[in-house]
Amino acid sequence: xxxxxxxxxxxxxxxxxxxxxxxxxxxxxxxxxxxxxxxxxxxxxxxxxxxxxxxxxxxxxxxxxxxxxxxxxxxxxxxxxxxxxxxxxxxxxxxxxxxxxxxxxxxxxxxxxxxxxxxxxxxxxxxxxxxxxxxxxxxxxxxxxxxxxxxxxxxxxxxxxxxxxxxxxxxxxxxxxxxxxxxxxxxxxxxxxxxxxxxxxxxxxxxxxxxxxxxxxxxxxxxxxxxxxxxxxxxxxxxxxxxxxxxxxxxxxxxxxxxxxxxxxxxxx
Numbered sequence: 001x002x003x004x005x006x007x008x009x010x011x012x013x014x015x016x017x018x019x020x021x022x023x024x025x026x027x028x029x030x031x032x033x034x035x036x037x038x039x040x041x042x043x044x045x046x047x048x049x050x051x052x053x054x055x056x057x058x059x060x061x062x063x064x065x066x067x068x069x070x071x072x073x074x075x076x077x078x079x080x081x082x083x084x085x086x087x088x089x090x091x092x093x094x095x096x097x098x099x100x101x102x103x104x105x106x107x108x109x110x111x112x113x114x115x116x117x118x119x120x121x122x123x124x125x126x127x128x129x130x131x132x133x134x135x136x137x138x139x140x141x142x143x144x145x146x147x148x149x150x151x152x153x154x155x156x157x158x159x160x161x162x163x164x165x166x167x168x169x170x171x172x173x174x175x176x177x178x179x180x181x182x183x184x185x186x187x188x189x190x191x192x193x194x195x196x197x198x199x200x201x202x203x204x205x206x207x208x209x210x211x212x213x214x215x216x217x218x219x220x221x222x223x224x225x226x227x228x229x230x231x232x233x234x235x236x237x238x239x240x241x242x243x244x245x246x247x248x249x250x251x252x253x254x255x256x257x258x259x260x261x262x263x264x265x266x267x268x269x
Contacts, residue, residue: 038132049249123187148196155203160219
């Protein structure tokens, strides 16, 4: 996909490929606090080289359009769960899955925790402020433990099954995401239930036609999170940020591969 740079008025402007906001760039061995989002942490795990060039050198990766259909699914689900949150009653999906002892967690900071751009769940690791905008948090009324929840939308002709969903290599990032949210909540001194849930909304591709609507099958996929690996990777990430050398990339990184090949052609011009 070829992206074009536009300003806030949606006018085409020159794309410079470099960040101009200094607060988004890290200076190796700086003492000042620096924010790293869940998405940027995932970038580090995927390709340290791309992560370093982004956060330290300030290279701006081409943008992607928003997933407005997925965002709409999330928005409508949040409206449903917020109604149950206010009344502290079980949502219909709980009743369908014999989880009547669960309710959406009521907390004054819930809207902040779901705001990934400005707030989110937050904790510190040395001089790194870790943030992550969670979709929802439920609570077990028996144990009072919190349950991390993430909404996922897809369109697959096959029904969602727990084993196949969690074993898909394309969903490895989903599990990292859930581990990270659980880590943040624990660091914020909350008790977190060992089981989290993906609420997967799978569009019906076998319908007779569109007719102005799209039907979804809703499936709860339980996932037992694991945060044991996160502190070591956070230390590795900080070492990378504090290095003066650009790290090696992931051999499977398509961004790195494109940059190498593009450089060969640019040399000939």
